[in-house]
Amino acid sequence: MKLMRLGAPQEETPAVLTDDGRLLDLTTLTSDIDGTFLAGGGIRRIRAALETGELPEVAQGDGLRIGPPVARPGKIVCVGLNYRDHAAETGAAVPKRPVVFMKDPSTVVGPYDEVLVPRGSTRTDWEVELAVVIGATARYLETPRAARECIAGYAVSHDVSEREFQLDFSSQWDLGKSCETFNPLGPWLVNADAVPDPQALGLRLSVNGEPRQDGHTKDMIFDVAYLVWYLSQYMVLRPGDVINTGTPAGVALGLPGSPYLRPGDTVELSIDGLGSQRQTFAQA
Incomplete structure (x- = not known):
């Protein structure tokens, strides 16, 4: 469905x-x-x-x-550097534990809605990600296998980021992740039963028709079940919460000389079986 x-x-x-x-x-x-x-x-x-x-x-x-396929998520939990090639392109070490940060839930917009480049931004970046939508409360899960019973389904997520705000203005990443409209979601929430293996999905993103990202969820450092289990040890995951599971290589941050996003740019992204998105960027 x-x-x-x-x-x-x-x-x-x-x-x-x-x-x-x-x-x-x-x-x-x-x-x-x-x-x-x-x-x-x-x-x-x-x-x-x-x-x-x-x-x-x-x-x-x-x-x-x-619109976004889930209304009013209680929280958006994000996982950074969860693909080896993305960690390598940014010069970061492969993490031994998931890198976790939060994103303002009010950033969620529809998959074809306009996205705003923040005032003062010079480094607005793109990130295609697999989103996990929680369907049952997850609290201190015993094993990653138990996590599967807590997943309602999956969706395409665009974790838009402002790198200067994220990396230069604070030791936390939230400033560069929580700008208005910075999380297009959808077009669909595909129920978990219809995605037998979330580690068998291709992800793609292009900017103004130029391919930028072409990755695969099999290359995640920490897989979906592990992430849900891990997060449940430190916070209660509730129905409707969203987990952004990380992005593969090909972001502007990791492409020397690649221009960051500007008003008028168009980004298209898709994940196998989960649909596609298209956004035009405008000035906030």
Whole structure:
């Protein structure tokens, strides 16, 4: 299943895109796709409604904006330097433990929404990432295997970053990660059962038609199950939370002479089976 939220910002309504291409309305089941719905067996309820054929089609779905597939995540937990080639291109050592930082949840926007280059920015950068959406509370999980029961699904995430703010202005990374619109998410939340192996996905990103990133989740230093288990030892992961799992090589920071993003630039990114995004950048 591909769960979606359609409509103007803050007015999105839930929908599901079926395998045969039908766009069905979920408002008879829930007012939104959020942590409460996911924790309450929402994906199971959608599956049951699909089997009985009780969901109506979305009226004029083609003309609606696609919003982020999860409403109001409680937190966005990010993992840095989680691909060996990305660590190498930035001159960093391969980490022995996950590098963890937080991102303001209000950065989340739709996959085709405009992204703003912050005022004073000279080093706005791109990062395609696999996002994990939590579907059940994860607290002190016993093993990485147990983490699989806590994952609702996966999505494409664009972890936009301002490198000067991130690396030069503070010992923390949050300043360069939490600027307005800095986390396009979607277009879909694909349920975990439909992604049998999250370590078997290709990731790609281009800037103004020029390929920049071409990686694969098999090259993660710490895999998805390990990350969810690890994070649960230090914080409670709750339904609707999002984990950005890191980016492969090819960011502007690691490409000598590569221009950083400017207003008017267009970025396109995709992950196998999870859909694609396209954003045009504008000045804040």
